Amino acid sequence: MNSIIAPYYDPVVPSESVPLAPKSVDISITGKCNLKCAYCFYADEMQGLSDLPFDRWDAFFQECEDLGVQRATVSGGEAFCRPDLFRVIDSLIDHKMRYSLLSNGTLITKKTINSFEEGKRRLRMDSIQISIDGSSASIHNKSRPPDSFDAAVRGLRLLLDHEFPVTVRVTINAHNVYDLENIASFLLEDIGIKSFGTNEADYFGSARCGAQRVLLSEKERQYAMDTLLRLQKEYHGRINAMAGPLSRAHMFSDIEQAVREGKTGFSGRGTLCSCGGVFQKISVLHDGTMVPCNMLPKLTMGVIGINPVSEVWLHHPSMNAVRQRRKIPLTALSTCTDCPYTGFCTGGCPATVMSKTGRLLARDPLTCYRLYIGDDNNEQHIEGYAEAV
Amino acid sequence: MKSIQKYKRNHIVSIRCVSSSFYEVFNPDTNTVVPINQTGKDIIEFLTSAHTINEICTYLKELYEVDFETLKEDTSEFLKETCTVFIVECSS
Numbered sequence: 001m002n003s004i005i006a007p008y009y010d011p012v013v014p015s016e017s018v019p020l021a022p023k024s025v026d027i028s029i030t031g032k033c034n035l036k037c038a039y040c041f042y043a044d045e046m047q048g049l050s051d052l053p054f055d056r057w058d059a060f061f062q063e064c065e066d067l068g069v070q071r072a073t074v075s076g077g078e079a080f081c082r083p084d085l086f087r088v089i090d091s092l093i094d095h096k097m098r099y100s101l102l103s104n105g106t107l108i109t110k111k112t113i114n115s116f117e118e119g120k121r122r123l124r125m126d127s128i129q130i131s132i133d134g135s136s137a138s139i140h141n142k143s144r145p146p147d148s149f150d151a152a153v154r155g156l157r158l159l160l161d162h163e164f165p166v167t168v169r170v171t172i173n174a175h176n177v178y179d180l181e182n183i184a185s186f187l188l189e190d191i192g193i194k195s196f197g198t199n200e201a202d203y204f205g206s207a208r209c210g211a212q213r214v215l216l217s218e219k220e221r222q223y224a225m226d227t228l229l230r231l232q233k234e235y236h237g238r239i240n241a242m243a244g245p246l247s248r249a250h251m252f253s254d255i256e257q258a259v260r261e262g263k264t265g266f267s268g269r270g271t272l273c274s275c276g277g278v279f280q281k282i283s284v285l286h287d288g289t290m291v292p293c294n295m296l297p298k299l300t301m302g303v304i305g306i307n308p309v310s311e312v313w314l315h316h317p318s319m320n321a322v323r324q325r326r327k328i329p330l331t332a333l334s335t336c337t338d339c340p341y342t343g344f345c346t347g348g349c350p351a352t353v354m355s356k357t358g359r360l361l362a363r364d365p366l367t368c369y370r371l372y373i374g375d376d377n378n379e380q381h382i383e384g385y386a387e388a389v
Numbered sequence: 390m391k392s393i394q395k396y397k398r399n400h401i402v403s404i405r406c407v408s409s410s411f412y413e414v415f416n417p418d419t420n421t422v423v424p425i426n427q428t429g430k431d432i433i434e435f436l437t438s439a440h441t442i443n444e445i446c447t448y449l450k451e452l453y454e455v456d457f458e459t460l461k462e463d464t465s466e467f468l469k470e471t472c473t474v475f476i477v478e479c480s481s
Binding site: 020023124 | 401407422
């Protein structure tokens with residue numbers, strides 16, 4: 001039994017550190033996508049939900065304006081699959097927000113570029129992120145079928161040619177892990193982007209039920225960590241990561257160094273505090289369902305236009321449950337109670353933890369330094385780790 | 390004759406309540422966030438129509454027990470800063 005000795009809290013009363021209004025919103029404006037990515041977190045049952053009509057989004061943006069929400073991250077599905085995408089963007093602009101787009105890039109044409117030139121669509125854009133998962137069609141298309149490489153690269157080049165604030169995300173998985181060197185060379189030298197971000201395909205959506213293996217094995221993950229660290233040096237920091245192998249490599253290297261120096265922890269660590277997202281933003285799925293994060297789709301908190309955003313933001317028990325994680329010391333978890341490294345640890349992404357364990361109050365084995373260095377002799381933990389990786 | 394300057398809030402800015410005494414005013418065109426306190430918020434909200442600095446201070450005098458000259462000095466500084474980042478617009 002995984003017992004938790006948690007401090008009592010009232011789930012409908014937000015802690016004092018919660019801002020009275022969100023700073024940004026993550027909105028999935030469509031469940032439709034022209035690709036069938038092997039690891040898509042938004043696949044699975046999500047695609048069965050129907051897209052919210054424009055008027056409902058417009059009314060939601062009015063609510064956001066009243067709260068002073070400053071930014072929106074627009075995704076899908078594939079955002080460009082929504083025929084009235086630019087109407088949605090114009091509504092965001094009218095309601096005093098800036099926006100970012102997450103896209104697979106394949107539907108971006110010269111016409112799209114021209115459409116962005118209208119009104120304040122360019123002025124208000126923070127960034128547009130394109131996903132590239134390989135240095136060649138044969139590798140990219142395995143992760144992002146069918147045959148999307150040429151169209152994605154064409155879209156990326158168009159955006160770069162017209163000086164859009166483009167970012168690129170590479171999701172490392174079993175299909176592209178041994179292509180990292182070529183990917184870096186292709187993106188940074190051939191295409192000429194300033195930098196790109198990496199993460200790792202995780203146990204969500206289609207990766208949970210795919211017939212083919214897409215998640216990294218521990219050997220592959222270790223290879224990715226070593227390779228990315230080396231490439232990051234070679235390319236002078238032009239590869240970055242907030243999660244995944246590169247982030248993990250830095251985290252473990254920092255812990256190793258600190259332990260050598262006799263430290264027992266880092267400031268602000270030692271609790272389930274890895275994610276600050278729920279203190280700044282709220283997410284809305286394409287059918288209007290509000291969730292703390294779009295990677296926590298089962299923690300539904302009401303529907304826009306029916307439940308006031310301000311109420312959900314401050315008082316919904318699910319929102320506050322994710323926030324309250326950071327008050328839970330890792331030593332309160334049965335998996336970590338005797339771990340000498342808890343002072344360095346943050347427990348990992350709540351969505352990943354939820355997806356793997358079905359619980360919020362647990363740690364992600366992939367972020368566990370003790371398991372990584374083989375310093376945990378508890379057979380159950382080792383078994384859990386082996387299952388997770 | 391010296392013209393009287395009037396101040397008006399830029400219609401595109403929004404105000405976000407962070408806590409009961411701390412707000413952020415945001416200009417999405419310039420991507421500028423300016424942290425303000427309750428008095429700053431009172432000024433920004435008052436400036437939905439154009440006002441002179443004397444009118445602004447007269448309004449604030451009703452809300453706060455501060456002498457007029459101090460109020461005028463602080464308000465002038467606030468208006469200068471917010472005009473620089475296009476939160477408030479100034480016209481003669």
